Amino acid sequence: MSEMSPEEYLDTVDEKRRADMLALDAMIRETAPGLERVVQRGILGYGPFRYRYATGREGEATLIGLAAQKRHLSLYVLCAIDGRYLAETYADRLPGASIGKSCVRFTSLAKVDREVLRELVATAAAHGPQDAAGPDRART
Template sequence: MNAEVEEFLEGVTPAVRQRDARTLLELMHRVTGEEPALQHPGIVGFGRYHYEYASGRSGDAAAAGFAPRKTATVVYLSDGTAAHADALSRLGPHTSGIGCLYLKNLDDIDLTVLEEIVRSSYATLTAGTFGTRARDAAPD
C-alpha cells in the first residue's frame, strides 16, 4: 500500500473511523482493482475518470473514494446518489447529499450493498468521459 495512505490512516480518529477506513480501503481496492492514493487532503481515491460538462469545464478526478471525517465517513459517488436510490434503500442507516454518502458505522450497514453501489458508480464513471454533474444526474 501507498506509504502516504498508510500514514494518513494511522492518524484517523475516532477509532471507529479508522476501522471503517481500513474496511473501505480493502473494499474499494477489490472493486476497482486500483491502488489507493491520497487525493485532496483527507480523501483516499481509487482510479481516475475524466469529466467534461456542457459548460466546458473539464478535468480528472478519483473514480471512487472516501474520506474518514470525525462525524461520519464520506463515500463519494460522483455519478450522484440518485443513481443508486434502490440500493441505498437497502443499505442501512446513512444520510446522503447530492454526490456523497455519509456512514457513521459500517457495522450497521450491509457491506454487500455498499460494494454494489461502489461497483456501479465506478463502472459508470470509468466507461468513458462522464458529462453529468452529480446534482444533474437523473436516476436510472
C-alpha cells in the same frame, strides 16, 4: 494529486475511525481492483479522472472517494446512470446511512450493510464517471 500516499493518509485517520476506513479501503480495492488509489483534496480516492465543463473549465476527481469526518464516514460515488446519481438509487437499501446525490454518510461500518456498499462500488466501477455531474460535464 497529493504528495501523501494512500497508506500515509490512512495512518493519519483518527483511531476511532481507522478500523472502519481500513475495512472500507480493503473492500473497495477487492471489489474494484482496476481503480488506481490516490489521495486527492484530503480524500482517499479510487479511479482518478479529468473532467471538462461545457464552459471549458477542467478539473480532477475520482470515481469513488472515502473520507473520515469528525462525526461520520463518507463514501463518495461520482457516477450517474441514466441521469440519476448512483448513490441516490441505493437510499432504500442503506437505511443506516444519510444519502446525498453522490455521498453515503454513516457513523460506523456496523450501521450499514457491507454487501450493499460492495454492490454500489462494483456498479460504479463497471459504469465509470459518465454523466457524473450532469450533462454539462464530460470526462476527458
